[in-house]
Every structure is written in C-alpha cells, then in structure tokens.
Amino acid sequence: MSLLLLLSIACGGLNRGKVDEQPKEPAPAPAPAEREARAASPGQVDLTAFLGINEAVTVPPPFLTRPGFGDKELQDLLNEDAGLTVDLGAGWVRGHSATFPFLSHQAWSKDPAQHQEWADMWVKTLQAQGLEPLIMLSPWPGNKTQQVTQNYLPKDAKAYQAWVERVVERYDGDGVDDMPGLKKGIHHWEVDNEPDLKADPMGPGKSKAAQAKFCQASEYAKVLIMTSESIRKADDKAVVLGGGFYRPHTDSGREYMKQVFSTQEARDAIDVLSLHVYFTEQGTGRFERAISWGREAVPGAAIWITETNQPAQDDNKSWVNKQWQAAMLTRMVGVALREGVSGFYWHTLADAPTGARKGPGGMKVHSFYEQPEPGTLKAKPAVTSYKLLSARFAELGSVEIIEEKGGIRFGAGGPRLIWEGSAEGKATNLVTGKVTTGRVTADPENSYWVE
Numbered sequence: 001m002s003l004l005l006l007l008s009i010a011c012g013g014l015n016r017g018k019v020d021e022q023p024k025e026p027a028p029a030p031a032p033a034e035r036e037a038r039a040a041s042p043g044q045v046d047l048t049a050f051l052g053i054n055e056a057v058t059v060p061p062p063f064l065t066r067p068g069f070g071d072k073e074l075q076d077l078l079n080e081d082a083g084l085t086v087d088l089g090a091g092w093v094r095g096h097s098a099t100f101p102f103l104s105h106q107a108w109s110k111d112p113a114q115h116q117e118w119a120d121m122w123v124k125t126l127q128a129q130g131l132e133p134l135i136m137l138s139p140w141p142g143n144k145t146q147q148v149t150q151n152y153l154p155k156d157a158k159a160y161q162a163w164v165e166r167v168v169e170r171y172d173g174d175g176v177d178d179m180p181g182l183k184k185g186i187h188h189w190e191v192d193n194e195p196d197l198k199a200d201p202m203g204p205g206k207s208k209a210a211q212a213k214f215c216q217a218s219e220y221a222k223v224l225i226m227t228s229e230s231i232r233k234a235d236d237k238a239v240v241l242g243g244g245f246y247r248p249h250t251d252s253g254r255e256y257m258k259q260v261f262s263t264q265e266a267r268d269a270i271d272v273l274s275l276h277v278y279f280t281e282q283g284t285g286r287f288e289r290a291i292s293w294g295r296e297a298v299p300g301a302a303i304w305i306t307e308t309n310q311p312a313q314d315d316n317k318s319w320v321n322k323q324w325q326a327a328m329l330t331r332m333v334g335v336a337l338r339e340g341v342s343g344f345y346w347h348t349l350a351d352a353p354t355g356a357r358k359g360p361g362g363m364k365v366h367s368f369y370e371q372p373e374p375g376t377l378k379a380k381p382a383v384t385s386y387k388l389l390s391a392r393f394a395e396l397g398s399v400e401i402i403e404e405k406g407g408i409r410f411g412a413g414g415p416r417l418i419w420e421g422s423a424e425g426k427a428t429n430l431v432t433g434k435v436t437t438g439r440v441t442a443d444p445e446n447s448y449w450v451e
Contacts, residue, residue, distance in 0.1 A: 045342055
C-alpha cells in the first residue's frame, strides 16, 4: 500500500487537537419543529449519493518534490487511493484546496499549467473509478490560509472570480472549453473551508491579535457570494456548498454561522450548508445540535456533513476503542439520516504510520485503516461497518427515512438500522459483520441492520 495515505496533514493536521473548543457542560440536543414535521411526513433521501470520504484521493505535498517522483508514480498512487475508496463503497470524494490538486487561486497563480494538469489528472482518476467529486474552491489554501496572506479578502476580486469561472467551465461538461477526456460534468462545488476556525484566536496562524481580525464572518460572506456568483455564471446546473464550519455545535460557531448568513444574498448564495462535526462523547447530542443550528442559520438549505469522524483510541476516555468507533460511525450515519442530512463524509482513509506521528493533538487514529508500518494497511472494524452500510444503501436507492425508537427504518415495512434498544429478525452486526436470526440488542460497541 502507498505512503500517500499518511493524511495527518489533512484539514488542520496536528494543530486540530489543540483547538477543539467544546462547552464544558453540553446542552441537551434541541428537538426542532422540523423534526416533528419530518416524523409526520417521512423524509426521502437518495442513499446512493449519501456516503463520501473527505480527501480520499490525494498525495502529501512533499511527495511531489521527491527525486524520481513523476507522473507515473503520482498516477499510481491516485489510482490506489481511488481503488480503496471504491472498495469501501463510497460514492463521493471531497477535494480540498489545501491538498492535492490544490484548487486555490493562490496556488494556481504560481503555476497555472502545472496545477491544471494535476487537477485534470485528479478528475480523470475519479471518473475512471465512477467516483463523484465535490470540489472546494478558495482564494487561498483552505486550511493554511494564514500562512500565505494576512488579509482574507482577495486583493483582486475580479481576477479571483475569473479564475473560478474558468475552473468550473473546464469541468462542467457543457461542451464549451471542457477538459479533454471529461466523461461527465462536475456540478458540486464548495466555497473554502472552516472560516470560523480561521477567525478564532485559538486557531493556527500568527498572533492572537492578528488572528482575531482575520476572516471575520462578513469577510467570508463576501467571498462566498462572489465565488457562488462565478460558479453559477459558468454552470447553471451547479450545486454550491458553503460553510464547512468547524464549530457548528458550539455557541461561538452558532453565532458565526448566523452572522455569515445574516443577509438574504448570503443565504441565496448556497444550495447546501456544509458542516464539520468533531466530538468524542458517548452520545450524539453535539452532532444533533450542529445540524439543528445549521438549519437555524440557513432555513431551507440542504445539509451535508462534509467532515466528521471518531477516534479508535483515547487514553483519556475509557469507552473509546475500535469497536466503539465503528458503532459510532453507524450511529452517526443513522442520526444524520434521521435529522434530514443528505450527505455524510468520513475523514479520511488511513492513519499516519504509527512511527510517524509527531506532536500533540491531531486526528491520529480516526481513519478507516491503521498503518502499523509505512505502506501497510490494517482495516479497523469501521471498514466493515462502512462497507455493509454502503452495500445496503446501493440496493435501497432512494427511500423514505422513518424515525423509530433507537434507530430508523428505511421505508414503511423496510429494514431497520438500530443503535439503541432491541429488535427481532435477520440481523447483521454492523461492527463484526456477523449475521444472526432472532432478537438482538444494540449497545455502545454494537449496532445492527435488521430485516
């Protein structure tokens, strides 16, 4: 297996563990009016388009400058990642502007030909494997913004918007200035990443004083509006995601979202609200609260969870282990469906090699695969869980989601996913894969698919 699966640098890397702001006493998860309405009139979701993986097909930047590392080596690694993603059953891959293929205006401005070539290679790799891309576009690298600029707003807004329009036009599949070899149009685009983290003095960057003035909600709103305008100008079929908020379950995150979407123009700029929800509790209160507060900020918008995960080990939390991680994955999928979410992306394919983990914090044991030695992957139980869910979702297609005690049902009289309580029937343990017939009882380390 390739070393490219060393993805600890992704989406905040090792700094992330230092900035995971959490209320000391979590408030009870809200029960919004929309949830009661959905219970009375069950929601429907396309399960074939529900599961994705964040940054599943990428390479760490240092690989690109290694001696002897050329296009063939790059393509081999991308193919390997795409193959692993397909094997898991994910239908979507989120491409991040801070990692390969670096879809930020700042990066492309340095070497347009090279970055276009890399982006073409990435798109072709995904399309060859039947994967759908969700592509992030940003003025700056999405997680390393403070390392390249002291001012969040682009100095030349017109040049930035023209670049966005060119990129979208190249991949929209309308026959005008399309990438040679494009199999189908790409229509899902996300505007930047975790602006609320950029604006937080606890976040990565320079001094606290400088950080507190960086990427304020009004500034992100301006970038969101101008980017969305250019995306839609190039592609009238475009689906625009905005937000990628890092703390939607906290008071500060809630306030930031409300400020970003305080105008109708900002609300109209998106079709989908993108949320990132990271927490390590035995329950899902924070997860539910993030969804509820996101819906409060942009009523009527679809919601995708474009980043989330759980650790497989935590020395400070005795309940955390590999089985718990797998059971929480299925529980979070179920809760997301129950709450009307229409996209769910795990972060990410593989942990960094055990011997390569350095520094405090970070998401070191949160992925699907361990890497005991560089290039050697070992599947965690979460792999079994994700594969079983994705296989059943592919069979079910578009279906009503009906809330039941301790779980959800897929269509009237259909199969159930349970993470609490008991059920009877043909049951597949979504952590172990074992199939039994009779009564089963879910617990924090076991969830079930029951026919």
